[in-house]
């Protein structure tokens with residue numbers, strides 16, 4: 001009995017795809033594709049070597065909140081996510097940093113999102129960006145408590161940052177040895193969930209940290225959908 005997806009498999013073989021690519025696209029074992037290819041007497045497609053970035057992408061898994069878990073190798077003893085490619089070993093964070101910034105990090109790349117070994121490109125910062133952060137000498141029970149201590153209400157109803165700022169202007173809140181961006185902590189404190197994507201103020205106050213004024217990518221998309229639905233109805 002012929003394989004139920006024989007026709008589709010044949011079409012993709014003719015299109016020049018590898019057994020692995022066909023397997024992924026049609027949700028069949030690549031060995032099955034190989035067997036069918038062999039039975040049809042068609043030659044194998046030489047495997048293209050993956051780029052560092054492609055190999056990196058294959059070893060990441062999405063986590064809630066826009067974080068990325070590393071499923072690849074880790075450095076022996078230290079547990080740091082690493083990627084080996086063409087005889088070189090890179091940290092997964094370094095590759096992630098390069099994906100985000102288009103350049104190599106100065107020093108080490110580290111996530112600032114509070115998730116240990118997160119490799120989400122948008123969450124990576126390098127040593128240069130982290131350096132100017134000064135740690136105040138007071139200890140706080142939580143990142144939220146520290147946020148409250150390091151912010152000031154403005155007369156016009158916004159919340160301004162009074163804590164350390166990096167050379168490139170980021171508001172960094174260090175708690176429990178982990179760097180957080182102040183806006184992410186403020187968002188979480190107000191909305192009770194991890195922000196998804198980039199947190200930005202919706203008000204006109206630059207870098208405002210008032211929870212009510214902060215939206216993440218998910219919230220912005222929801223507003224956009226809501227407004228277009230309203231305008232769609234009015235126009236009809």
Ligand SMILES: [Zn+2]
Nearest residue numbers: 067113118123
């Ligand atoms: Zn993260």
Ligand SMILES: [Zn+2]
Nearest residue numbers: 158203208213
């Ligand atoms: Zn505001």
